Amino acid sequence: MIVPCHNEESTLPPQLDALEAQVWDGDWEVVVVDNGSTDRTAEVVGERMASWSRLRLVTADAGRGLSFARNAGVAASHGRMLLFCDGDDVVADGWVEGLARALVDHELVTGRLELERLNPDWLALSRGASAAAPGPPRFAGTFAYASGGNQGMTRALFDRVGGFTEGIAGAEDMEFSLRCLGLGVEVHDTADAVVHYRYRTRAGDLFRQGRTYGACRPLIARRMKDAGMVRPPRFQGWRSWLWLVIRLPTLVTAHGRANWAWVAGNRFGHVLGSIRHRTLML
Structure with missing residues (x-):
């Protein structure tokens, strides 16, 4: 182990x-x-x-x-x-x-x-x-x-x-x-x-973890394409961007902040990863 x-x-x-x-x-x-x-x-x-x-x-x-x-x-x-x-x-x-x-x-x-x-x-x-x-x-x-x-x-x-x-x-x-x-x-x-499995408890930590995870997704999509596989659609996550706007009122609750911070970090990470790896995945 x-x-x-x-x-x-x-x-x-x-x-x-x-x-x-x-x-x-x-x-x-x-x-x-x-x-x-x-x-x-x-x-x-x-x-x-x-x-x-x-x-x-x-x-x-x-x-x-x-x-x-x-x-x-x-x-x-x-x-x-x-x-x-x-x-x-x-x-x-x-x-x-x-x-x-x-x-x-x-x-x-x-x-x-x-x-x-x-x-x-x-x-x-x-x-x-x-x-x-x-x-x-x-x-x-x-x-x-x-x-x-x-x-x-x-x-x-x-x-x-x-x-x-x-x-x-x-x-x-x-x-x-x-x-x-x-x-x-x-x-x-x-x-x-x-x-x-243990989650991060603070919204800032959840955002940073989500950003780290999201930033690597475009790289995996690029590796899939290089391997001849069908990669995920470039704008597959558009609903998540809309969700972030709709769910703004939930930031008043602990659950709402945790959920929003995780999704926001993940989507922001996708933007960073798309630039870094020159592969669009938003």
């Missing part, structure tokens, strides 16, 4: 508790990758290592980002199966077994996200029901991809694809799955691997 972390001393302990409680018949290890943390993330892991032999800490501060951290974690690991989760979420009981059993018959697998345990009601609903819908997530209604914080793959596939592309913040999981698809490997979804 690879767990990339950056300044997660407060959210990492419950994730480590959940990982330590996992049951799997085979040998397994948990590799926490500290990607330049300035808080006590490394100390939190070090304190747990004294009583948990499966836990390891890797310091990866020569680069930044989830792709760099995940690649560093894989390089330091030994398993034939690679499972990925994040340090600010909490895996559910049976998560390891769910992904590992799916990997017996498939090369790339993903699980489900559960939103209610770690988020208040007003926040859990801020991105709509589709965020936790059954089935694998899809890029703008096109190809299915393995969610970065709840995915598993064989090491053979990871090596064949070449690992995660570094420098793609917010869409590294989509880009990885797209390259897998180019090799004829489709993602398999399993309902037996659930991750309790």
Whole structure:
């Protein structure tokens, strides 16, 4: 299991508790990758290592980002199966077994996200029901991809694809799955691997996260076109722009602010990404 972390001393302990409680018949290890943390993330892991032999800490501060951290974690690991989760979420009981059993018959697998345990009601609903819908997530209604914080793959596939592309913040999981698809490997979804997903709580953080995610979407659309696939329509998101205007009155509520900030950040990110990658996707 690879767990990339950056300044997660407060959210990492419950994730480590959940990982330590996992049951799997085979040998397994948990590799926490500290990607330049300035808080006590490394100390939190070090304190747990004294009583948990499966836990390891890797310091990866020569680069930044989830792709760099995940690649560093894989390089330091030994398993034939690679499972990925994040340090600010909490895996559910049976998560390891769910992904590992799916990997017996498939090369790339993903699980489900559960939103209610770690988020208040007003926040859990801020991105709509589709965020936790059954089935694998899809890029703008096109190809299915393995969610970065709840995915598993064989090491053979990871090596064949070449690992995660570094420098793609917010869409590294989509880009990885797209390259897998180019090799004829489709993602398999399993309902037996659930991750309790934690949202950002402040509107500003939601906006910035949405902007990061949105800015990478045009790049994925461009990669699809380069691969000979049908990319999403250039103005597919026009309804979201209209929605932002219509929903301005909801900014008086916490739920309304969270929802609006996420969508606004995402759409603004699409504009930035369209300019940066010279591929229109608004």
